[in-house]
Structure formats: structure tokens, C-alpha cells
Amino acid sequence: MDATTQSFTVWIHRSAKSMFGAASNPVMRNGKLLSFDDEGRAQAECNRLNSTSGAHVHYSVKPAHAVALEAGLVALADGFRRLTGEMAARR
Numbered sequence: 001m002d003a004t005t006q007s008f009t010v011w012i013h014r015s016a017k018s019m020f021g022a023a024s025n026p027v028m029r030n031g032k033l034l035s036f037d038d039e040g041r042a043q044a045e046c047n048r049l050n051s052t053s054g055a056h057v058h059y060s061v062k063p064a065h066a067v068a069l070e071a072g073l074v075a076l077a078d079g080f081r082r083l084t085g086e087m088a089a090r091r
Contacts, residue, residue: 008042
């Protein structure tokens, strides 16, 4: 990616009253960060997600400052998915 190219990611924010507690994470789709080259498109997706979210969850748009960060976040999200899957299986 060109250093002058700006991209925007959609983030999910959970309140302390949510089932899993307070947290903020980038939204992942198909194993990749949900990101857009245009802030308007990112905001439109954020608004769509907010219109369907519950009381303890909301979405926001943040600029993506480092593409190298994506690899670490993908690994983090994968670990989170495995952990929540294991927790659900124990119920």
C-alpha cells in the first residue's frame, strides 16, 4: 500500500454491561479487517451496523495508521474467536 493512501477501519465497542465486558476491537470479516479506502463508505457501513446492534454495542470508524498492524490484529481476532467458541462449547 502506498504511504499516502489512507484507509479506514470499522471498530466494535462493547460496554461493561455486555455479556463479554467492555472492549474495543476492529471488525473482522472473512479473516480480514473491515476497512475502506473512503471514509464515507466506512461511515455508511458503521451506520448500517449501528442500526442493527444492541444496547451495549456500537460501532465507529478509525483511520488505519499502519497496515503492518493488520497481521497482529488478525492473529488476535483468531484467538478471540477460538476462545469464544470454546466458551460456547462448555455451556
